[in-house]
Amino acid sequence: MGVTINDIAKLANVAPSTVSRVIADHPSISQKTKDRVRALIEELGYQPNYQAQSLGSNTTNTIGIVMPDSTDRVFQNPFFPEIMRGISNIAHDKSYEILISTGTTEQEIVESVKRMVQRKRVDGFILLYSKMDDQVSDYLRSKKFPFVIVGKPDKNIDAITHVDNDNVQAAKETVDYFIKKGHRQIAFVGGDPTQVVTVDRMEGYKLALQEANIPLREELIIREKSLREGGREAARELMKLDNKPTALLVTDDLIALGMLTNFAQNNVKVPDDVSIISFNNVLIAEMAHPALTSVDIQVFKLGYYAGDCLIEKIKNPEEPHKRVIVPFKLVERESCK
Amino acid sequence: MGVTINDIAKLANVAPSTVSRVIADHPSISQKTKDRVRALIEELGYQPNYQAQSLGSNTTNTIGIVMPDSTDRVFQNPFFPEIMRGISNIAHDKSYEILISTGTTEQEIVESVKRMVQRKRVDGFILLYSKMDDQVSDYLRSKKFPFVIVGKPDKNIDAITHVDNDNVQAAKETVDYFIKKGHRQIAFVGGDPTQVVTVDRMEGYKLALQEANIPLREELIIREKSLREGGREAARELMKLDNKPTALLVTDDLIALGMLTNFAQNNVKVPDDVSIISFNNVLIAEMAHPALTSVDIQVFKLGYYAGDCLIEKIKNPEEPHKRVIVPFKLVERESCK
DNA sequence: TTGTATGCGTTATCAA
DNA sequence: TTGATAACGCATACAA
Numbered sequence: 107m108g109v110t111i112n113d114i115a116k117l118a119n120v121a122p123s124t125v126s127r128v129i130a131d132h133p134s135i136s137q138k139t140k141d142r143v144r145a146l147i148e149e150l151g152y153q154p155n156y157q158a159q160s161l162g163s164n165t166t167n168t169i170g171i172v173m174p175d176s177t178d179r180v181f182q183n184p185f186f187p188e189i190m191r192g193i194s195n196i197a198h199d200k201s202y203e204i205l206i207s208t209g210t211t212e213q214e215i216v217e218s219v220k221r222m223v224q225r226k227r228v229d230g231f232i233l234l235y236s237k238m239d240d241q242v243s244d245y246l247r248s249k250k251f252p253f254v255i256v257g258k259p260d261k262n263i264d265a266i267t268h269v270d271n272d273n274v275q276a277a278k279e280t281v282d283y284f285i286k287k288g289h290r291q292i293a294f295v296g297g298d299p300t301q302v303v304t305v306d307r308m309e310g311y312k313l314a315l316q317e318a319n320i321p322l323r324e325e326l327i328i329r330e331k332s333l334r335e336g337g338r339e340a341a342r343e344l345m346k347l348d349n350k351p352t353a354l355l356v357t358d359d360l361i362a363l364g365m366l367t368n369f370a371q372n373n374v375k376v377p378d379d380v381s382i383i384s385f386n387n388v389l390i391a392e393m394a395h396p397a398l399t400s401v402d403i404q405v406f407k408l409g410y411y412a413g414d415c416l417i418e419k420i421k422n423p424e425e426p427h428k429r430v431i432v433p434f435k436l437v438e439r440e441s442c443k
Numbered sequence: 444m445g446v447t448i449n450d451i452a453k454l455a456n457v458a459p460s461t462v463s464r465v466i467a468d469h470p471s472i473s474q475k476t477k478d479r480v481r482a483l484i485e486e487l488g489y490q491p492n493y494q495a496q497s498l499g500s501n502t503t504n505t506i507g508i509v510m511p512d513s514t515d516r517v518f519q520n521p522f523f524p525e526i527m528r529g530i531s532n533i534a535h536d537k538s539y540e541i542l543i544s545t546g547t548t549e550q551e552i553v554e555s556v557k558r559m560v561q562r563k564r565v566d567g568f569i570l571l572y573s574k575m576d577d578q579v580s581d582y583l584r585s586k587k588f589p590f591v592i593v594g595k596p597d598k599n600i601d602a603i604t605h606v607d608n609d610n611v612q613a614a615k616e617t618v619d620y621f622i623k624k625g626h627r628q629i630a631f632v633g634g635d636p637t638q639v640v641t642v643d644r645m646e647g648y649k650l651a652l653q654e655a656n657i658p659l660r661e662e663l664i665i666r667e668k669s670l671r672e673g674g675r676e677a678a679r680e681l682m683k684l685d686n687k688p689t690a691l692l693v694t695d696d697l698i699a700l701g702m703l704t705n706f707a708q709n710n711v712k713v714p715d716d717v718s719i720i721s722f723n724n725v726l727i728a729e730m731a732h733p734a735l736t737s738v739d740i741q742v743f744k745l746g747y748y749a750g751d752c753l754i755e756k757i758k759n760p761e762e763p764h765k766r767v768i769v770p771f772k773l774v775e776r777e778s779c780k
Numbered sequence: 781t782t783g784t785a786t787g788c789g790t791t792a793t794c795a796a
Numbered sequence: 797t798t799g800a801t802a803a804c805g806c807a808t809a810c811a812a
Contacts, residue, residue: 121799153561158789161494161804181524182726191518198545205542208535224490367732389519395704447805458783463807495805498788
């Protein structure tokens with residue numbers, strides 16, 4: 107068996123409760139005994155048993171991560187490892203552990219989350235997505251269980267802490283950028299239309315066109331659910347058009363990569379025939395050919411701040427709901443002219 | 444407070460221990476009381492408190508995941524989300540939860556793992572990498588703590604359960620395939636040389652050349668640590684050569700993608716000037732242009748089986764160490780002729 | 781087949 | 797400033 111708090115107590119000639127207080131750095135313990143006890147702890151390599159500590163204090167020091175449901179191969183989007191890296195960093199800094207939800211269908215995920223709260227497995231959750239009518243989010247809200255959304259909640263914005271980019275503005279500025287370069291026929295290629303981020307970016311797209319008095323052409327708006335086939339499919343549709351677009355706003359680097367492939371096969375030159383700007387600025391954006399001009403939404407920071415907000419909220423449940431906006435930045439490469 | 448085992452016991456007119464046994468589906472409880480108790484459990488939505496259950500039974504029902512250290516942007520390799528998906532699936536099937544290690548440097552990761560075992564946070568680990576002289580692996584072995592390696596251990600092969608492909612054979616067959624297509628100048632572009640998988644694939648490469656009586660040219664062997672720059676750098680080096688290779692065996696789709704980009708920029712035609720076959724067969728392999736012929740190592744299964752082995756080992760520690768080999772398959776696309 | 785009593789390793793309350 | 801002692805919620809050895 108491992109060494110327990112009692113072992114330390116005996117050797118230090120104090121009560122177990124005293125040792126417990128030393129661990130928690132309780133102010134009412136004299137420096138002298140603190141030192142003595144700590145020396146013993148160090149010497150014996152004592153580590154408090156997690157389950158016991160957790161049972162006694164009714165807290166878990168762990169963060170639950172909820173992934174989107176993984177029909178399609180969305181997880182292969184480098185977005186996820188990158189945001190996990192951000193969360194992992196802050197978790198490590200604050201001595202929190204990370205538990206990830208299992209389950210692939212929405213129903214399985216909801217069950218998984220419910221079990222985790224009822225069994226008290228985590229102190230709070232980070233949702234790595236934001237979509238319409240999300241059951242997980244509704245459930246957590248009804249239970250008043252701490253959680254943070256990465257992205258913008260589709261409702262109750264002021265009642266849910268979230269970390270997001272200003273996607274409306276990001277899309278708008280990108281289209282402005284196209285316009286300034288002389289483009290007039292600008293298409294929008296978006297991912298899953300039930301995701302809030304897609305909606306936001308489309309809004310920015312429309313806003314920019316409106317301001318510039320460019321008529322909206324519905325056939326230039328394409329929404330693809332599949333990351334895998336999405337890009338190629340979208341490229342096909344767009345190229346069938348009589349009056350082809352000269353610029354493409356694409357909401358995901360991976361979709362843009364698919365489009366690039368289709369264009370290469372059909373001898374459409376990027377950026378000579380069409381310019382492309384995509385979102386996320388993930389590693390493959392710079393590896394693609396031509397390298398993709400992409401909006402860097404700072405995925406790592408999204409994760410880091412989400413973790414930070416959640417931990418704050420856990421420690422102080424009275425804390426008002428917050429909204430953290432991570433700045434974006436257009437990274438110019440070769441796919442746009 | 445939530446509903447506890449005592450609440451159920453009172454309402455069912457039995458002792459708490461009986462309820463506990465019903466939950467564990469203990470054989471010595473009559474069907475009648477089982478039914479009655481279960482009905483109440485269902486009705487009240489009772490879920491056992493995790494910490495208490497864990498403390499009482501000295502087991503956690505959770506799997507720890509150890510990632511490689513993340514200098515460079517290795518995590519952006521879709522390999523990781525995909526293998527996590529496999530582990531997540533089996534974990535969900537077997538009612539296990541997943542805790543992932545935090546920490547970015549090797550030292551931090553080792554500390555994190557040590558804490559997790561001492562504090563009894565998990566029942567076992569899956570290591571998502573295999574490299575030379577790994578401290579984590581050494582530590583777990585010394586503690587006789589259950590763990591499974593994805594890949595081939597660099598030593599003590601028979602004493603460590605691992606799930607792997609036959610990478611020597613996979614590389615050999617791939618080179619054989621090149622040779623059959625008439626290639627003689629075949630280059631090997633590998634990732635991190637401290638990783639066992641790189642070593643294995645190189646061995647297969649050498650073996651095939653030897654069998655075919657093709658002299659080994661050291662300058663055709665390139666090893667790149669960085670996924671990011673690796674591909675482009677390797678392409679540059681190879682194209683400087685007087686006697687250029689006509690075929691490339693590349694150990695990672697992402698590196699191959701980088702090479703593709705460099706070739707496109709320098710007007711090297713794939714597959715007309717060089718053929719490429721890479722490993723992993725991750726989503727971007729089929730999205731690239733030209734689509735990459737790639738060795739599918741079935742990453743999902745790698746994860747699924749690793750989880751399965753670990754859980755078996757946890758349930759029966761006496762179980763002998765196993766070696767599970769997941770078959771590979773060459774997926775032919777456009778990058779090779 | 782079921783109940784009683786005790787232990788698991790902490791935290792926290794109340795005294796001293 | 798510290799020490800007893802009672803939770804915390806469940807598992808299990810032993811009794812019945």
